Structure formats: C-alpha cells, structure tokens
Amino acid sequence: MNFEEHAAKPLLQAAGIAIPRGRVARSADEAEAAAAQFAVPVVVKAQVPAGKRGKAGGIRTADDPQAARETARAILGMEIAGHRVAALLVEERAAIAAEYYAAVLNDPASKGPLVMVSPDGGMNVEEIAASMPERLRQTRVDILEGFGLDAARAMLGGLGLGSDEEPLAETLVALYRAYRENDAELLEVNPLARLADGRLVALDCKFVLDDSGIQRQEALAQAGSPEPLTALEARGQALGLKYIELDGDIGVLGNGAGLTMTTMDVIAHHGGRPANFLEIGGAAYTKATPALELVLDNPKVTCLAVNFCGAFARTDVMIAGVIDAWEALKPTVPVFFSVHGTGSAEARAILRERLGVRPHETMDEAIVASIAAARDAGGSP
C-alpha cells in the first residue's frame, strides 16, 4: 500500500529524523492559513501516491500567504499520474545546501533488507546509479543482526561527506528502524537535505507498506492510499475478492492468480478480450457465489469463461457456489467451463446434474468457444 508524503513523513519524525514544519490543506483557504501560520516562504506540494510530482508541476513555491492561496488553487484538481489532486502539503521552505538520497527496502535478490545511500540526491538518482554506481552505496543487511552505526559509517566512508558523515550515519540507522517497525516494503528519503544551518532534514518521503503487513499495522494502514477502485472493484474488495475490471467482453472466473492471469493471456492469444480478472483461489474458494454476481454485474460481459484447476481450492465447492449463483440470478449469457484438479470428478457430476452441461476437455477449447460466443454477441472482433 502506497502512502502520500504527508502520511509517510510522521514515520520519519517518530524515528527521530527531522522533517520541515508542514500542514495539510484541502482548499486554497487552508493553504493560505498554513502559509500565514508559518510566516515564512513555503512550498505547496500536491499529495498523490505517485512519483514525478515536481516534473508534473505539482510542487511549487510561494513567498507569502496570498501566493500560497493562488498556487494552491492552481494545483488542486490537477491530474498527476492518474490521480486527481485533492490535498496539498504546505511546508516551510528550506534553504538547501546539499541533497542526499537514502532508502531501505525489501531486496528479493539477497532475501533481506537493502540500505542505499548516495551523496547525489534529487530527481536524477536513477541516472546516477546507472552512470556512477560507486556514488550509490548499497549494503545488504543481515536481518537477525540489524543495522547499526558501524555498518552505516562503513557505507559512508570515502564519499567525502565531512561533518555530514556522522549525522547521516545516525539518520540511516533511524531510517532502518522505521522500516522495521512499520513493515515497510520501501522507505525512501529523497532528498535528505542539509540546510544552510547544518541540520539534516527529510524533504520528501516515499513509504510503501507491505500488503501482508497490514494485518498487524491496521492503525497505520488507515493513513495509506488504497488503489483507486471502480465500483465493482470496491465491491470485490469488500467481499475479500481480487477483482480487476478490464475493457473486454468475456467475463473471467478462475482460481489462483497464476491460472486466472493465464486465462486472460490465452483469451488474448486466441484473439478475445477479457472483461475482468477475478480469482477465487486460496481462502476465497468458498466465495464463488458473490464472485459470479460480481462478474455478471459488469454490463460489458456477453459471455463467461469459468476456468478452475483445483489444488488447495476444491473445484466441487467452487462449482456448487457458481451454480447457486447461476440459479439465483438466471443469467442469459452463455457460459463455458474448464474444470480440473481437486474435486473435479464431483464438480463435473454437479454440473451435469444441476446445469445439464459438460465442461470442455481443455482450457483452450473452453476459451475458443467463449470467444466465438462473444463474437456472436457482437463483441470481440
């Protein structure tokens, strides 16, 4: 789960890393009031859970409260990376003397935390990493040992940081602690600025909460930014189902992310267009009834491909659920089944007895048949 800057920065502050004074504003009035309160020049920053806000014109300076009001009016309502700007962070403007980069993230390659630091913070850190890799230091952390001052100092040695080296080392240790305490997938500060008065201050922060960590970070997750959802997707989420609405006309119901993605791939491969991703594998395999309702409530759906290959998810339980929903909803769209794996003999018997249909022998056959039906309905070319 992504967090907007204003929701991420308090995690740094709680770990002892300084952040600028700031206030969230949801209107030009509030932005003006915040600037008046600080009584210094400010930065007005669009709050969206996406990068490249500056390049999109969502971060601007204002020298006085009246300018803050006008700037806020210009930024509120902008669209940045698909997100509409509804909130701003108004912060006191810093006099920046140097910009550093620091991050801690989950690293699949080493199966542990990775700490990164660079003396070349700012917008072009990816290019620095590519062109001058020696300027982007990376340290793989043994999670059982943790990351202390000695390790932080060792990372920073030889970068010519002078009197910034020790406070930077302390900041890295604090950043690692915040990463651990908050089940971060990523905690990134860019820039980490040295101000004219010598203080190190985190001017921006990106925090991604591990989705599997939410179950023990519920209070924290309240401050996060859930993915924007369509009405049907929101219904799916409320039911505990992963439903993604797509542009096509063939409704898809599968079990397991891998098989359901593959169902979409094979539909596309044979020239059809999936209307959705919806998987009811894992613990969701008992939810076939509300799942089918969800697929059918998409008005674009002209036919349905049901593809089950049971491992943990029992196909007999899933098929019974689908038929329950089918009998209740009495849909008119044609449906094509491919059913294999755990419980499939029972599932086939249930299909025969209750719906009078036989599943196709292979997934490809069921999908090719569903594409033909979609064409008959005037859909997929």
Added chain:
Amino acid sequence: MIVRGADRVLVQGITGRQGTYWAERMQAYGTRIVAGVNPKKAGTRHCGVPVYASAGEAMREAGFDVSVLFIPPLGVKAAAQDAIEAGCRRLVILTEHVPVQDVMGLLAIARANGAAVVGPNTAGLVTPGACFVGFMPAFEAAIFRPGRVGVISRSGSLGTLICLNLVQAGFGQSAFIGIGGDPIVGTTTRDALGMLDADERTDAVVVVGEIGGTMEEDAADYARAMQKPVVAFIAGAASPAGKKMGHAGAIVMGDKGTYASKRRALEAAGVEVLDTPSGVGRALHAALG
C-alpha cells in the same frame, strides 16, 4: 527440494480444518506423516498420529525429516523457527500473506542453520506415485503420473494445469516443485532448476513463471548451461504492468520483471517459451526427440 516416500513428515497445524483435510489426503496417497503440532492439543492423537506441543518435542519423541506448515500468517515465523531449532532441515510453508519481513527473518534463521525452505505461499511438492506435501491434487490420476519431467511453478493452480497437460500429452512427472508466489521465497526458480538438473530421474524441466520479480531471468542464466531441455510458460502477458517502487525499486529491478524481459531472457538461453500451457506436450516431444 524433492520429497521422497521414505521422508518422515511433521504437520504443524494438523488439527485445523485445512490441516486435517490435507493431512488425510497426504496419508491416503502414501506420505509418511509421523506427527502433528498444536500446543493446545498436545498429548492427543489426530489423523492417527500423535500431536505435540512443539516441533522440538515432536523431534525428540517421533523424529521427522520434513515439516509442512498449515499455520496462520502471523504465526509462521515462530513455527518455522521452532522447526529449524528442533533440527529440521527441510520446511514447506504453504501460508499466504506472511509479512515479508517475517519471511526474511525466518529465511535468515534457516540459512544460519543449514535448513532449506520451500515457500511461503506454495501449494507444495509432489513426487508422483510416492508422496506429496502440501495441497496439491497428487491423487488425481489425470494430473499426476510417475514420469521423467520435472515441473517448477510459482502458482499452484497453474502448475496443476501444466501437469494435466503433461499427462494428456503422454508424459509423467519426476517431481513437482511449487516454489510459491511471494516476492521473497526460500527456494527460487533457479534453485529448483539446479535440483532437477542434478536429479537423475528427471530428463526435462518445465518452468512455470509469472510477471514480477527477476526469478525467471535469473533462472535463464542457469538454463543456458543445462544439457536437459527446459520449456517455460510465463503468466501475465495480458496483465497490466505492476507498480513501480520508488527510485530504489527501479534501481534494484533495472529493466527486468516484465513479460517481455522474462521471455527474452529465457529464449536467449535456448528455452522455448509457450504461448499457451496446452503447448507443453508438443514442445517436450520436440525437445526430447
């Protein structure tokens, strides 16, 4: 990790609904389950085997070679640590949604103790005709049959479909290794490829991957030098690209992780990448001559 019929298996979480359902199926198939763990039901018997308070106690009283965990997400790290400290050297973790920092912690404990971990978020392991560990439909004759093709899969459901297609094409499996769908897992595609490369019962390998992460690209490096033929299917060609994780994520991932990147890497290593899982039989017949 490959399980064999002689391996003694501990089931942590045997008394739960899923633990019970699958323990019974494993036993019926021939898996040698010797004990279970549930601290609240220690001293009782379940599925015909003794239930102990901990893996440590199970090791002292019964002894076991492999532990399979049917444990809720937030209990997984402690349960895995219990098994590893008991001396278990092979763990299969089925649980989905284990916090990633817990996974990193338990894998570090495993590494320090020389223990191998499969998962988390795996459907398990199958050695057709001998035993299975986890929740795979090993007992479905249309899907699993003893043979000489090794299968590696991040997904249980898709791996099952591939195995079905193999049997329909006249093949059987030497081993199915479900490595799990999480971003960080104990046994990677490349690790599993190495095991099947070294396994004398395996003549060819099918890699079932997904978009995201770099495991398929890493495995391609290994496949390049293999004598045994490898074919692959990568799910997600028609899925929208995943989220980008800040600068740090971009730096770590580079241009890897996409369908195109995986397909390119595998094909450059001489691996045939299938457009649909049903092509697996034809590809293997061609590769094995």
